[in-house]
Amino acid sequence: MEIDYSSRISIRPFKVTDVDDFMSWAGDDQVTRFLRWKTFTSKEEALTFIKDICIPHPWRRSICVDDHCSISFISVFPGLGNDRCRADMGYALATKHWGQGITTKAVKIALSQVFKDLPDLVRLQGFVDVENKASQRVLEKTGFQKEGLPRKYCHIKGKITDLLAYSFLSTDSTSIE
Incomplete structure (x- = not known):
C-alpha cells in the first residue's frame, strides 16, 4: 500500500x-545511476560532502518528509557572470520513495522559491539521460518544456551519453497543486 506523502513534503x-539519511540514498547505486557523482561508500565521506559541498552550495536542498527525514536532494546550479540568467537543476530520490510523486512535489516547491532566491535567474534548465524516463516525467509534470536532444552531451559513469534538454522560464506558471 502506497502512503500519500504529498502534503508532508x-x-x-x-x-x-x-x-x-544521506547515506541511505547516496550509498545506493540505483539512486546515483544517472548522477554525475559516485555512490558514497562511507559515513565519513558523506559527512565531508555535506559539510564542504551541500551546506555552502548556493541552492542545494534536502527533500524531506515531515521536515525530519532527508530522503534525497534537489540542486540548482546558478550560472556566473553573463550566464547568471540561467541555472541547471538536478535531483534524486531514495528508491523506497520512487513512484509516489515526491520528486514532482519537491520540484514544484523549488520552482516557487528559486526565482525569488536568485533574482537574476530567468531560465532554469534540466538535462536528463534519455534512459531516465521517470525524471523526464517529473520535468514534464512540473511544466518544463522539452527543447531537444543534445547528442553525446555528458560523461556519466564512464559513458558519454545523450541527454534530453528541458527548460522552465521565470515567466512560466509556478502554481503548486
Whole structure:
C-alpha cells in the first residue's frame, strides 16, 4: 500500500545531522545511476560532502518528509557572470520513495522559491539521460518544456551519453497543486 506523502513534503538546506539519511540514498547505486557523482561508500565521506559541498552550495536542498527525514536532494546550479540568467537543476530520490510523486512535489516547491532566491535567474534548465524516463516525467509534470536532444552531451559513469534538454522560464506558471 502506497502512503500519500504529498502534503508532508518540504525542502530545506542540508544539516550535518542528515548524514545517516544521506547515506541511505547516496550509498545506493540505483539512486546515483544517472548522477554525475559516485555512490558514497562511507559515513565519513558523506559527512565531508555535506559539510564542504551541500551546506555552502548556493541552492542545494534536502527533500524531506515531515521536515525530519532527508530522503534525497534537489540542486540548482546558478550560472556566473553573463550566464547568471540561467541555472541547471538536478535531483534524486531514495528508491523506497520512487513512484509516489515526491520528486514532482519537491520540484514544484523549488520552482516557487528559486526565482525569488536568485533574482537574476530567468531560465532554469534540466538535462536528463534519455534512459531516465521517470525524471523526464517529473520535468514534464512540473511544466518544463522539452527543447531537444543534445547528442553525446555528458560523461556519466564512464559513458558519454545523450541527454534530453528541458527548460522552465521565470515567466512560466509556478502554481503548486
